[in-house]
Amino acid sequence: MRKVFSVIVICVALIVPFAMFEVMPQIGDPNSAPNSHVSVHYIENTQSIANSPNMVTSVIVDFRAFDTLLETTVMFLAGVCVMIILAGVYKTKKRVIDPGESKMLRVRSGEKVFRSINKDVIITLLQPMILVYAVYVLFHGEVSLGGGFQAGALIGTVLLLDAMAVPDKRNFPNITKGTSAMIAGIGTFIYATAGILTLIGGGLFLEYEKFPWNVPLLEQHSIGILMVEIGVTLGVAGTIVTIMNVLLEKVKFDK
Amino acid sequence: MELFLAEKGIYFLTLLLLGVGLAGIIVCSNYMKKLICMNIMQVAVIFFFLCLGQKAGGTIPVAMDSMINAADYINPLPHGLMLTAIVVSLGTTGVGLALLYRIKDRYGSIEEKDIIEREREKK
């Protein structure tokens, strides 16, 4: 019954728009409606107004910065929500089970047991490289590909690898869930501070030309973009570490 | 062939991917599979938005000094909007997994049939 119903729903949902494809623009047409109005302004003024050759970065954090402020707030709220939802559940007593269940199963069945050294050695080598790449992506985001979101996700990946690969031996200091949620909040606060500083200078919210310090106009845009991207990086990285810490408290692992 | 793809084919395949994700949400009775199918639906929506920004003969949206026309670059606006959507999807996945753990803790199972039976027994 249920499967028949779902198939009927899907068929109706496929057939009805198929008759309406004539109203959609042809893919790749340079003169279609999405390619001809506001995006032309973004493409032509990205170097003269925003001083950033990467157009995606300039759209995210300069032309449409108010959108991104609320997106960062959504990320922060997601981290806090995960913390609140799992706050009342009791803790699992032993997080690391020793010896590993799967390993003992393989010993009993007579298979070979590989104790890999790759996990311990390669992770230690890999972590500083990912961190350097994250910092490069953050500070070079307005010139080449990348930006605040990617840098935050990379930093989160490093801490996640550290906690997941070898659970009882950590290379980085352990960040508790309260601290990481606080870091995410600080990131969102830095973003909002950039807006408040432009208000102090006499402009609109997040209008980068009106920063209160006295530097040339294009450099003010660069300072504003960098400040906002640092905030986004802290927000995303803090949220990822928060979700990881909260889930890690509840889950059991083999050694 | 190319004209058919540009006018109807790509849109139809995107719609089919959305339909498969929707069917997964309806058919699967396991809550974790429903979460994965939700992510599949989201990929279809993101792909649809990126379709609208494509331009024949355009390069990636990083400005070079030799090209100043707007027709030379792919439209960067859908990229900017969808990049934040992808990152926010990680947050929604995290909240979904937290709710999943909470359901497992309360009912002992994440199968829909088991949970409905438990609720009927209580009444």
Add this chain to the structure above:
Amino acid sequence: MQILSLEAILLISLIVIALVIIFVDDLMTAVVVYCAFSFITMFLYIVMGAPDVAFTEAVIGVLSTIFFIMILRSIKRKTK
């Protein structure tokens, strides 16, 4: 415009992978196949000329797969 044919091939493979995720019994298999899904999605974004989005999808796909596997340790792998 050979790009459109390439996109169509990648989209068809995405649909096949989505069907595999729906019909497979083991949850671990579903999660690992979902990782392959996001990998092919990354190729699709590169082909469309959106390298920024592809970069983000590559990192976020790995992260969400790891979150799924973390939760998978505390629930049953078999589905009914």
